[in-house]
Amino acid sequence: MTRDEFDQLVSALEVKYRDRHAALARRAVVFAALGYAGLALSLLLGAVLCVAMVAFMISRPGYVSIKLGLVIGVPAALVTWAVLKGLWVRLDAPEGVSLSREDAPALFAVIDGISREAGGVKFHEVLLTGDLNAAVVQVPRLGVFGWYKTYLLLGLPLMDAMEPDEFKAVVAHEFAHLSNQDGRLGSWLYRLRSSWERVMDSLSEQGAPRPLLAFINWFWPRFNASAFVLSRSQEYQADAFAALVTSPQASARGLQRLAVETRRLDDHFWENIGKEMNQSPDPPVDVFHRMQAFLSTEPERGLATRWLAGALAMRTDTADTHPGLTDRLEALGMHVGTENLPPLPQTRASDEWLEPTLAHRARDRFSKMWCDGVGPHWQEAHRERQELRQQLDAPAPATPEETWERLVLRARLEGPDAIQGDLAEYLKEHPDHPVANYFRGRHLAEQDDLAAAPYLEKAAEQPDLFHEALGALAGLYDRSGRGDQIAELKRRADCHDAMMEQAVRERNTVIRSDRFLPPDLTAEEIAKVVAALRKHKVIRAAWLVRKSVTHFPEWRTYVLVIDARWPFYRPVSSETTGKLLHAVLDDLGIDGAFLALLRNSRPKRVVKAITKVEGASLPLASA
Numbered sequence: 001m002t003r004d005e006f007d008q009l010v011s012a013l014e015v016k017y018r019d020r021h022a023a024l025a026r027r028a029v030v031f032a033a034l035g036y037a038g039l040a041l042s043l044l045l046g047a048v049l050c051v052a053m054v055a056f057m058i059s060r061p062g063y064v065s066i067k068l069g070l071v072i073g074v075p076a077a078l079v080t081w082a083v084l085k086g087l088w089v090r091l092d093a094p095e096g097v098s099l100s101r102e103d104a105p106a107l108f109a110v111i112d113g114i115s116r117e118a119g120g121v122k123f124h125e126v127l128l129t130g131d132l133n134a135a136v137v138q139v140p141r142l143g144v145f146g147w148y149k150t151y152l153l154l155g156l157p158l159m160d161a162m163e164p165d166e167f168k169a170v171v172a173h174e175f176a177h178l179s180n181q182d183g184r185l186g187s188w189l190y191r192l193r194s195s196w197e198r199v200m201d202s203l204s205e206q207g208a209p210r211p212l213l214a215f216i217n218w219f220w221p222r223f224n225a226s227a228f229v230l231s232r233s234q235e236y237q238a239d240a241f242a243a244l245v246t247s248p249q250a251s252a253r254g255l256q257r258l259a260v261e262t263r264r265l266d267d268h269f270w271e272n273i274g275k276e277m278n279q280s281p282d283p284p285v286d287v288f289h290r291m292q293a294f295l296s297t298e299p300e301r302g303l304a305t306r307w308l309a310g311a312l313a314m315r316t317d318t319a320d321t322h323p324g325l326t327d328r329l330e331a332l333g334m335h336v337g338t339e340n341l342p343p344l345p346q347t348r349a350s351d352e353w354l355e356p357t358l359a360h361r362a363r364d365r366f367s368k369m370w371c372d373g374v375g376p377h378w379q380e381a382h383r384e385r386q387e388l389r390q391q392l393d394a395p396a397p398a399t400p401e402e403t404w405e406r407l408v409l410r411a412r413l414e415g416p417d418a419i420q421g422d423l424a425e426y427l428k429e430h431p432d433h434p435v436a437n438y439f440r441g442r443h444l445a446e447q448d449d450l451a452a453a454p455y456l457e458k459a460a461e462q463p464d465l466f467h468e469a470l471g472a473l474a475g476l477y478d479r480s481g482r483g484d485q486i487a488e489l490k491r492r493a494d495c496h497d498a499m500m501e502q503a504v505r506e507r508n509t510v511i512r513s514d515r516f517l518p519p520d521l522t523a524e525e526i527a528k529v530v531a532a533l534r535k536h537k538v539i540r541a542a543w544l545v546r547k548s549v550t551h552f553p554e555w556r557t558y559v560l561v562i563d564a565r566w567p568f569y570r571p572v573s574s575e576t577t578g579k580l581l582h583a584v585l586d587d588l589g590i591d592g593a594f595l596a597l598l599r600n601s602r603p604k605r606v607v608k609a610i611t612k613v614e615g616a617s618l619p620l621a622s623a
Contacts, residue, residue, distance in 0.1 A: 003490055007318050009225045014232075021233055028189055028230050031223035035196060038215050039083055046080030049073060079212065094137050094151050095369075096127030097362045107353040111152070114172050117245050118179035123152040130288060130366035131155040132262060134167075136174045150178070156288070156362055159350035160295045161261045165246045166254035166342075167349035172245040176238035189227040196220060231321040236331050243332055252334040257342040259311035259325055260304050261295065267303075267446070269294050275415065278385050283371050283378040288363040298344040305338045310448050310479030312336060317483070388413045400430060407436075416443050427455075434462035438469055445476040452476055463503075463552050466496050503551035507593045510559060510606045515548040518615035519558060525590050529560070530618055532587035536580060538564045543616040547595075556592035560584070561610050563599040 017024035053073030057065050101108045108126075115121050123136075133155045138148040152174065159167055243251045269291060276284060284290065299307075316324040329336050350359055388409050407426060410419050416439065423440050430436060441455030453473060460469040470489050477485045519526070521544075533539050541563040549557050564580060566572045581596040588594060601607055610616060 003318075003494055004487070006221055006225060007487075009221065010228055010318050013225055013229045017229065021230075024226065024230050024233070028223070028226040031219065031226055032189065035219055035223055038212075038219060042083050042212055043080060046076045046083070049076035050080060093139050093149070094127060094129070094153055096129040096153060097365060099126045099128055099154075103358055104354055107154075110168060110353060111171070114168070114175050114245055117172070118175040118241070121175050121178045122150075124149045126152045126154065128362050129153050129155050130157065130369070132157045132161065132258070132265060134158055134170045134174055136177055156350060156354075156359065156366070157265075157291055157295060158258070159354065160292045160348055161345075162254055162257060162349050163250075163345040163347060164349045164352045165250040166257060166345075169242040169246040169251040169254045170258075172242040173238045173251075176241035177234065179241065189230060193224060193227050196223070228318065228321060232316075232323060235322055236328070239328055239332060248332040248334055252329055252332055253342045255325060255328060256308060256311075260299060260307050260342070263307040263310075264299050264303070265291070265294075271415070277378060277381045278389075278413065281379055281382045283374050284367075285371055286363075286367055287370055288366040289360075292350075292363060296348075301341070304341055306448055308338045308341060312338065313481035313483075314478045315483030315486075317486070385413055404430075404433070404436065411439065432458065434459050434465055438462075438465050441469065442472045445472045448476065448479055450476065450480060463496075463500070463555065467493065499551055503549070503555075506549050506551055507547070507557050508595060510547070510595070510597070510603070510610075512603060512606055514606065516545040516559065516610055516613050516616075517548060518613060519544045519546050520556075521558075521590070526618070528590055529588060530620060532584050533562070533618065533620055535587065536564070536584065538566050538580070539584075539620065540565050541599075542618045542620060543611045543613070544618055545610050545613045545616045558592055558594050559610060560594055560596045561599055561601075561607055562596060 013024070017027075050073055053069040053076070057069040057073075099107065111123075111126065131153070133153070135153045137151045137153060139151070140148050152171075154171065158170065162170070239251060273284065273287060273290075311325045312329075313326075314324045316327045322328075323331075326336050392406065392409055392413065403426060407419050407422060410422075420440070420443055423436060427433065427436055427440060437455040438459035441452040441459055444452030445456065453476070456469040456473045456476075459465045460473075470493055474486050474489045477483060477489070521529070526544075529542075529544060533542050539562055543561045545559050547557045547559050549555075562581070562584065564577070566576075577598055581598070585594055585596050597607060599607060599611070
């Protein structure tokens, strides 16, 4: 099922089951039962075939029985293992600062109050995290068979950003997902969707027989669409419960504040932290204390208005079960607009419900965890930026290529904002430069400026920039209220992916109808190929040709044929030859797609034709 077909199915289910929540839940349960039945049947048949083939080979040993047993038994065993591997996945418990009633009595009093409103929902553990978020996480002790440990995750930065009633509404929303039978059903279906995704990934890696693949291709989109629509419906129910526990106004303010502060952290706080790599070899040790101070300031009104407007313009689609902000506010009966930005909180949830020493220790821990995670990368990035600074101190560039390289160096060192003026001037002289168009378009898109569109469209003409460019364009359209144009972008992305799949297949095979040309590499590139081949003494001769391709012909594609001869006393396996070919390709360092083959590879006629191409033979003899 294509993405468009899935979107249409979701839309049809939303219309059909509007105000029929129970009927939709029954449909989802029926498909879930079918999924379990399909998995059970696959496991049973796979296990039976494995046992039967082993018994057959033991009872009637011989060439025919062994061959038949391997032909049938091995695929059956692989399918059985793939299903079990997908089902039996142990998930790591979430990390954070574990809270007890003694640590935070005021917070637990709020949690207890919401729990009573939710019908007695309980959590095994409450964790304070370093995220601008709150969530419920259920970790199965027995994989798909359940026995879940339930965690309530409360983000300290979110508590720093919100007023107590706003944060209480966020927490109540999470409680609602477990608050009643429908909530528990939704959580179970969500977990089952995740399990099926793992099963499909495992089966795609191991391979699966056609009947099983046909069942999955029929079952998965229909179950996924039903569970998706049900999950989205429960998001509205969770918002309604949060408004009941607090007020629609508090829920609305919390949703709007989260949208603004998420953008502010990304665009300002973390960007400024990253700039410190230029001066310091070590990351700051107090980053979460700085975040607290940052969240205590009021955002610049013009930026906050633009960020909120972008969030309000984003449409509800199938990319996320959470509805768009506008739809959520309208469901709460609240006015939708940017004129009433949430004011700076007078009292913060973290000050109201957490002891200062506890919050301070938590910020210390989150800062240390962050430092430990980014430390090696930060130090390496600092060294690179020092080298970049030295390169920028070199004489002014003389060629367009040198000018472009200097702009890239400045962007890496000073940030993309610093080069926008010079980048615009560069594009006036080189309007077709794909990467320059992408950099310019992405920057404008991040400013929610529709002038980004032509730059991103130009960048999308480059195959390896296609998804990044269209992704930035889709985000811009979504935030600008032009969501109706996103469907066309998705269609183009699907077509591009199909072409890419064909292009990869075309480049990874050689057939009789292929046309081979002399290599068009420079003398320096030929020298790189020769140097890579000379590292391996078993390589006696080699030929290199350019393959004429249909899909994305601007991507250079080459076929390298290698004549390798190992000593007679050394055993040679397919693994040995594979390692040789991969080692040669890894050492090339040339922009282009390369396929390496041994001279005795099939189809032999094609390989022989490659060796006859004029100029294909490479000079491997030492000078």
